[in-house]
Amino acid sequence: MNPTLVAGIDIGGTKIAAGITDMAGDVLFGARRPTPAGDDAAAVMGALAEVIGELAARPEWAAVRAVGIGSAGPLDGSRGTVSPINIPAWRDFPLVDEVRALVGGRPVGLVGDGAAMASGEHWRGAAAGARDAVCLVVSTGVGGGLILGGSLCAGPTGNAGHLGHIIAEPDGEPCACGARGCVETAAGGPAILAWALRHGWRPDGPGAATTQAVAEAAHAGDPVALAAFDRAARAVAVAVGAVANLTEARLAVIGGGVARAGDVLFRPLRSHIDMVTRLSFARGVTVVPAALGERAGVIGAAALARDL
Incomplete structure (x- = not known):
């Protein structure tokens, strides 16, 4: 064969x-x-x-x-x-x-x-045909990858584009990597849940304290849940904006379990990206959900x- x-x-x-x-x-x-x-x-x-x-x-x-x-x-x-x-x-x-x-x-x-x-999203998904794109996986942790000049930019060791460890809040929470205030410490699923609980959100019943439950509460209009997702979106926007300013990439593809929250993440994310991409060559980043899922x-x- x-x-x-x-x-x-x-x-x-x-x-x-x-x-x-x-x-x-x-x-x-x-x-x-x-x-x-x-x-x-x-x-x-x-x-x-x-x-x-x-x-x-x-x-x-x-x-x-x-x-x-x-x-x-x-x-x-x-x-x-x-x-x-x-x-x-x-x-x-x-x-x-x-x-x-x-x-x-x-x-x-x-x-x-x-x-x-x-690479998968560029081959068959939401970044298909794009010359430049920033792709993020927002889940338990936050990872990512870069498409530049029509090809994956993985770097000499295969780690390039690990955007979860861009510093979004210099005085923020400690991160597992040893730094403080990484994107992951605000936008990862456990981080969203922990922040919401610290600020007074409570689940409906025992065993219901999950990131998905926070997302459902945000869709229902709970102000603490909405604030938790706004904080996550702001951190992701810092990462996307940094790439846009460095590379002029105009497409951001967001996947992972947290991204399945939908508009409670994507609406503030688009707004925050507009606020951190003020230079003419970086404006107008299109934000789309990933297409390939798992x-x-x-x-x-x-x-x-x-x-x-």
Whole structure:
């Protein structure tokens, strides 16, 4: 069988997903497992091996010529190692070598999960055809990727575009990265929930204290919930505005679980972006929701494999 297919793997703190795609980016077969993020390195690798095993058992596998990986980071794509904040057992873990051994020596590439999302949205999603775009994943954490000059800009180690750690509030909350006031400390789902609870929002019943519940309260007009999402939107706007001022990118694609809140995030986000892009060359950023949902990481990782 001619090698006309590619595979993509998306590794995060919650799930490991993978898929076989054709050269048009259509996912022909997918597999996933929960990430045993609290277990040892071998257990996490075991879950990944199971996912790869499902792909390898398919008849299409014979036509797979390369494998791309989008992983939570930080990582070092030049060495093929990962040290994800949300997978503590993997520190300088030789992910590329381990995966290469499981896929029969096929070429394997590695970028950050935010970069993979950007690549996927550029190939088949909301940034398709764009020359320049900033893409953000706003979920438990905040990641991102950059499309510049029509191509993914992943940087020498695969981490470029990690916009969740732009400083949005210099005197803000401590961040897991060691800095203070990162975008993630205001816009990540747990941050939105924690801020709302500190400022008097209360869920309707036991077990209802979730970011989604805050979003529902915001849609119902709760002032604290609305303020929590406004704060998140302002932080994301700082990141988008910084990229617009640096690169003249005029398209922002926002995905992830928090983005599913809809207008309570996007309405203030558009307003705040207008306030931080005042120079003529940066004005007029178009903000759109991501189109690929949970498939973005797999499709983006497959796009990386396509170019190996």
